[in-house]
Amino acid sequence: MASESAAAGSTPVASRGRVWGYALLPLVLLGLFVLFFLRVGPLGVLRAAFPPVEDLTITRVALRPGLMEVFLTNGGPAAVTVAQVLVDDAYWHFTIHPGPTLPRLGRATITIPYPWVQGEAHTITVLTGSGLTFAHIVEVATESPRPTRAFLLSFTLLGAYVGVVPVFVGVLWFPFLRRLSRRWVHFFLSLTAGLLVFLGVDALEGALSSAGAVPGALRGTALVAMGLLGSILALLVVGRLAGGRAASSRLVVSYLIAAGIGLHNLGEGLAIGAAYNLGQIALVTLLVTGFMLHNTTEGLGIVAPVAREGAALRHLLALGMVAGAPTIGGTWIGGFTYSPILATLFLAVGAGAIFQVVVEVGRLVASEAAREVATLLNTAGFVLGLAIMYFTGLFVAL
Amino acid sequence: MSSMVSNFLSRRGFLAAAAGLVGGAGLLPLAARGFPAGQSPPPGEHVPPAVPAGSAAPPAHGLNTAVGEVDVRRMAYDPSAFLTAFERGRVSRLPDGRTLREFQVVAYDKPIEIAPGVIFPAWTFNGTVPGPTLRAREGERIRVKLVNAGTHPHTIHFHGIHTAAMDGVPGLGAGEVPPGKSTVYHFDAEPFGLHLYHCHALPLKRHIAKGLYGVFIIDPATGRPPARELVMVMNAFDTNFDGKNEVYAVNTVAFHYARHPIRVRRGELVRIYLVNMTEFDPINSLHIHGNFFHVYRTGTRLQAWEYTDTIMLCQAERAVLELRFPYPGRYMFHAHQSEFTELGWMGFFEVSDHGV
Numbered sequence: 227m228a229s230e231s232a233a234a235g236s237t238p239v240a241s242r243g244r245v246w247g248y249a250l251l252p253l254v255l256l257g258l259f260v261l262f263f264l265r266v267g268p269l270g271v272l273r274a275a276f277p278p279v280e281d282l283t284i285t286r287v288a289l290r291p292g293l294m295e296v297f298l299t300n301g302g303p304a305a306v307t308v309a310q311v312l313v314d315d316a317y318w319h320f321t322i323h324p325g326p327t328l329p330r331l332g333r334a335t336i337t338i339p340y341p342w343v344q345g346e347a348h349t350i351t352v353l354t355g356s357g358l359t360f361a362h363i364v365e366v367a368t369e370s371p372r373p374t375r376a377f378l379l380s381f382t383l384l385g386a387y388v389g390v391v392p393v394f395v396g397v398l399w400f401p402f403l404r405r406l407s408r409r410w411v412h413f414f415l416s417l418t419a420g421l422l423v424f425l426g427v428d429a430l431e432g433a434l435s436s437a438g439a440v441p442g443a444l445r446g447t448a449l450v451a452m453g454l455l456g457s458i459l460a461l462l463v464v465g466r467l468a469g470g471r472a473a474s475s476r477l478v479v480s481y482l483i484a485a486g487i488g489l490h491n492l493g494e495g496l497a498i499g500a501a502y503n504l505g506q507i508a509l510v511t512l513l514v515t516g517f518m519l520h521n522t523t524e525g526l527g528i529v530a531p532v533a534r535e536g537a538a539l540r541h542l543l544a545l546g547m548v549a550g551a552p553t554i555g556g557t558w559i560g561g562f563t564y565s566p567i568l569a570t571l572f573l574a575v576g577a578g579a580i581f582q583v584v585v586e587v588g589r590l591v592a593s594e595a596a597r598e599v600a601t602l603l604n605t606a607g608f609v610l611g612l613a614i615m616y617f618t619g620l621f622v623a624l
Numbered sequence: 625m626s627s628m629v630s631n632f633l634s635r636r637g638f639l640a641a642a643a644g645l646v647g648g649a650g651l652l653p654l655a656a657r658g659f660p661a662g663q664s665p666p667p668g669e670h671v672p673p674a675v676p677a678g679s680a681a682p683p684a685h686g687l688n689t690a691v692g693e694v695d696v697r698r699m700a701y702d703p704s705a706f707l708t709a710f711e712r713g714r715v716s717r718l719p720d721g722r723t724l725r726e727f728q729v730v731a732y733d734k735p736i737e738i739a740p741g742v743i744f745p746a747w748t749f750n751g752t753v754p755g756p757t758l759r760a761r762e763g764e765r766i767r768v769k770l771v772n773a774g775t776h777p778h779t780i781h782f783h784g785i786h787t788a789a790m791d792g793v794p795g796l797g798a799g800e801v802p803p804g805k806s807t808v809y810h811f812d813a814e815p816f817g818l819h820l821y822h823c824h825a826l827p828l829k830r831h832i833a834k835g836l837y838g839v840f841i842i843d844p845a846t847g848r849p850p851a852r853e854l855v856m857v858m859n860a861f862d863t864n865f866d867g868k869n870e871v872y873a874v875n876t877v878a879f880h881y882a883r884h885p886i887r888v889r890r891g892e893l894v895r896i897y898l899v900n901m902t903e904f905d906p907i908n909s910l911h912i913h914g915n916f917f918h919v920y921r922t923g924t925r926l927q928a929w930e931y932t933d934t935i936m937l938c939q940a941e942r943a944v945l946e947l948r949f950p951y952p953g954r955y956m957f958h959a960h961q962s963e964f965t966e967l968g969w970m971g972f973f974e975v976s977d978h979g980v
């Protein structure tokens with residue numbers, strides 16, 4: 227070992243240069259090969275035989291009085307030119323910024339002076355130079371919220387109603403949990419795991435469906451995989467580092483649960499803000515009441531790990547905020563700048579965080595259980611957790 | 625009301641008299657306005673727009689219009705010129721004394737601009753959609769040479785009376801003419817009236833929707849009264865090939881006559897050869913504002929069928945319309961399917977005392 231490192235330390239400069247040369251050689255060759263391929267490779271033949279595949283995505287439509295703003299992203303492999311715009315099957319006057327031709331991954335905003343009708347549906351169709359059409363339906367037209375003080379306040383209140391209040395209501399189970407025997411604490415931890423698995427699946431489903439609206443080149447499904455695995459790995463590392471230092475690893479688990487639920491609640495906030503943005507006021511009301519019921523049980527899950535040993539009030543407050551406050555941020559993002567890309571990423575990150583937390587909860591129960599984790603009581607708790615989420619989830623289902 | 629009725633009666637009377645008295649001489653002024661016999665405009669060189677430069681109308685119909693301008697020069701096709709462009713072929717005399725009229729139609733692929741910036745990969749007869757308006761006289765011997773310079777087999781199926789071998793459908797006569805080949809259709813020009821021609825290769829819908837059609841006029845031996853004659857082909861384009869049209873127009877370019885109104889003289893007789901070539905929609909229609917017109921269904925009789933302001937035509941149906949504009953000003957015309965109107969099928973007549 228020692229002789230090897232000594233030899234490495236005395237490597238002459240010329241030899242080190244050779245090492246770099248060996249490292250770069252494949253890259254240079256690859257670069258030349260790619261260049262050759264693009265210039266004279268078989269791709270050129272294929273390209274000549276087929277018309278370019280266009281893939282425009284209307285990521286958002288904002289409605290102002292007498293005006294429609296359409297946000298476009300070119301997710302296809304080649305540049306796309308917007309030739310005409312139709313609103314409700316009628317050619318309509320429009321302006322486009324920065325210009326009608328969108329390069330790959332380029333973005334543009336179309337402004338259409340159109341007398342849209344409050345509460346009715348409108349279809350916006352973009353006709354490209356090659357005659358392809360890309361449509362977007364505004365299901366219920368309503369003026370898009372702007373980040374004014376009134377709207378900011380409303381969205382904050384909505385977020386608080388949905389995220390912060392119910393989570394703290396759930397945290398109020400803490401004194402009750404403290405009086406329970408270990409067996410029953412494990413029951414509630416299992417129940418928490420059940421709740422979380424349900425939320426995780428829910429968030430993942432949301433991420434995957436939102437991925438469908440992501441411009442092609444940004445590959446929504448890959449975005450989901452990245453968000454999911456990225457958050458699992460990040461929380462794994464954070465848990466290890468924090469677990470090593472903190473006096474109580476149970477409190478760390480509580481924080482991890484809170485963080486996971488917080489990311490999930492951010493997704494819920496996005497859903498509420500986006501529903502408002504899309505003019506689905508009835509859906510907003512439904513989401514708010516449904517999520518309120520749904521999220522009360524989340525408070526229970528957060529405090530379950532620390533039920534036996536207790537936690538300081540400041541920790542309880544912090545846990546509640548970590549889990550609940552992101553909902554507010556979610557409503558802002560969803561309401562003012564809804565983007566399917568962000569929504570997909572957030573939902574995937576939330577799903578990953580939740581799954582990682584389930585693993586932590588399982589590990590906690592396993593470390594304390596003498597022999598068997600899958601006792602009748604724990605299994606019942608897990609199933610009950612799933613069932614609670616399923617039935618409270620019915621309030622948000624359409 | 626009474627003035628309208630009297631106006632109607634007097635115009636009816638005039639038309640009947642004109643049809644009888646003026647006879648064959650009526651067509652002479654038209655020939656002067658169209659292209660000389662045997663000469664069609666060479667591809668790439670087209671008559672400048674009927675509307676003088678600088679007088680282009682401001683975007684009409686409010687904000688419901690396409691943005692930008694179609695490059696008629698690059699397209700080598702101007703809808704304003706097309707209105708009055710008649711292809712009369714090469715004329716010679718047969719040993720029996722009858723007139724032989726010969727046309728040549730070349731089918732080839734060509735991208736065309738159907739709305740500003742929207743390029744449609746068309747299949748064309750002689751490079752335009754619609755193809756040239758072929759015009760003959762009742763009783764003449766017709767010879768049409770079809771040269772297929774396109775990438776698919778094509779035919780020409782003429783409406784009119786002819787033998788089965790000359791029908792231009794797959795499996796009969798020459799059948800489908802493969803790329804690089806040609807064939808000659810020959811038949812007598814009958815009956816007189818307003819007809820059309822189109823490719824009948826399979827799949828039929830695709831070959832028609834791609835643009836392979838045109839107008840075929842057989843003038844009655846006695847002629848029609850002199851008039852300002854306009855060819856209007858109601859057509860549409862399915863740009864994304866989903867079986868529904870994205871662009872509707874008369875003579876191909878959406879909103880063209882809204883930007884460049886058709887100029888007519890107040891009181892002059894205007895004759896519209898209206899043909900419906902719209903694919904994917906069973907019917908199309910024409911409505912003219914501030915006026916009524918006489919309808920000669922299929923143009924096969926010289927007596928008007930009805931007096932109306934809106935006419936509905938099924939696919940391939942056609943009608944000759946005659947009207948005079950009593951007042952100067954700008955009069956809209958459009959499909960009365962408002963959907964088609966808003967998708968490009970609308971325009972204006974500009975009526976003034978100095979006319980064209």
Ligand SMILES: [Cu+2]
Binds near residue numbers: 776
């Ligand atoms: Cu054909």
